[in-house]
Amino acid sequence: MKIFIAAITSLLPLAIATGIQVSTVDGRPQCIVKAVGGNQSDVGNILDAFERCGKSGYIIFPEGQSYWINRKLSPRVKDLNIQWRGEWTFPDNISYWRSDSYFIEFQTHRAGLILTGDGIHIDGYGTRGIHWNGDTWYSAEAGETVEGRPMPFMLWNVSDVSAKNFHQRQPQFWA
Template sequence: MLSLSGLALFAGIASAYVVSNGTTCYLYPESQIHLGRNVDDTPSIHQAFDQCGTNGTVVFTEETFHLNTVVNTTGLLNCLVELKGELLFSTNVPYWLSHSISVGLQNQSTAWLFGGTNVTFLGQGGSINGNGQTWYDENQNHSNQPGRPITITFSNSTNLWIENLRIIQQQFWATFVTYSHNVTMKDVYVNGTSNSRWNTVNTDGSDTWNSRDILMENWTVVTGDDCIAAKGNTTNLHVKNVTCYGGAGMTIGSVGQYPNSPDYDENIVFEQVRTIDTFNGAYIKTWQGETAGVSSNGDAGGGGSGLIRNITFKDFDMINCSLPLQITQCIYTEDAGACETSKSRYIEDIHFENITATSRYNIAASL
């Protein structure tokens, strides 16, 4: 016989699939009360964060959750998130192309916007699955398709701690840190692997922009693009103990895209990095000095000013790398004349320390 408390608990589960226990909200997938059908769990996720996102805890239980629509869990305060299940994004390409949330950089957007103050996100055996193969096939090796979503964006956050996060088959970039400071991301695993003839273009492990005081430590990234990239106005970034398979290694940039928005990347350290079968290893890239309406990056840009200063690449071991060390101020154009115009951006105090590499070709560096 069920007790009254048991009946109350069951009723709470069945009605919304958010079970509250004081300041803790437990999430269960809607599919359990819809005969296993793929029902969108985003409304329940929003409900849980509305109830427990301030001075509370949100727990994704050990189940599979279907994320069929955009997720916006921002404005959190003193919140703990525990991910024990799988978050599975839908493959509804037309929906995501028209509904993903703009992040303010280039033409990029995100499937999940996450942020707050004093927030901890723990991956306790759970994972985020972007269903990226659909995007690799649909995109067909093109760059920066508008609306193709970043898996999760950490935005407007202060004192954010992320640990044991696992992201597989990211749709686009796996993670993006923007307008945030004092961010720690430890023990992160990202794997975007294609099983078709189309490559995993633009599947960066992480990008930072307009953010400062960031630690990224103990990462493994399988990607077709930047492993970790510090985009414009990233300051005091420390990346440590990272292994990258494929892609473009550790990257500064690209910067200098917008004439009215100077980019300053300063005080950045990449150390204890191992790259395997990458295009680049330690890489600094900027746009050309003149604005171009069309570029190989998929959108317009160039002509922006700024400064790249005090950058350290230390203790690198690069295996079968196409070009281990590269600095270029003309990344997205083939116009040689435009490449002579990058005068308004300065690159100084760049340090390469204890670098070992095997190059795929007969060039080890282009600086």
């Protein structure tokens, strides 16, 4: 018994450090993602949540949480419900996003976030969504669109998708 308690105690900091609370609700995995804060990357925790709960599960970004998305991400999911109450912020680092985003042949655009899969249901509950820092892009390009400017939140190769009560603030390009 002492060995078991010691093992659990030693693993507890690892579970807390991930920033994800994983449980089972109605037989489905549920991940609640806590933001790291202080403009530190949340991408690792978010991708971990998609990996753990992105198949027949729930992912919750709680209200009042601000997530820092400093690199591209493209999760593949199936039968996923997302409660998107917190806000993801994409930094205004134009040179980074131009060089390290996903190329989309349609109108030679780029994307920093691509969501792929089937049975994707997003509800933002009218609280938050994604802040793209678009004013930086509009000011830098002064009305002349330059290749490499990302479009927001791309759904690619999807079926059975719904998104409601979800906000995109200051997209870098049309939304």
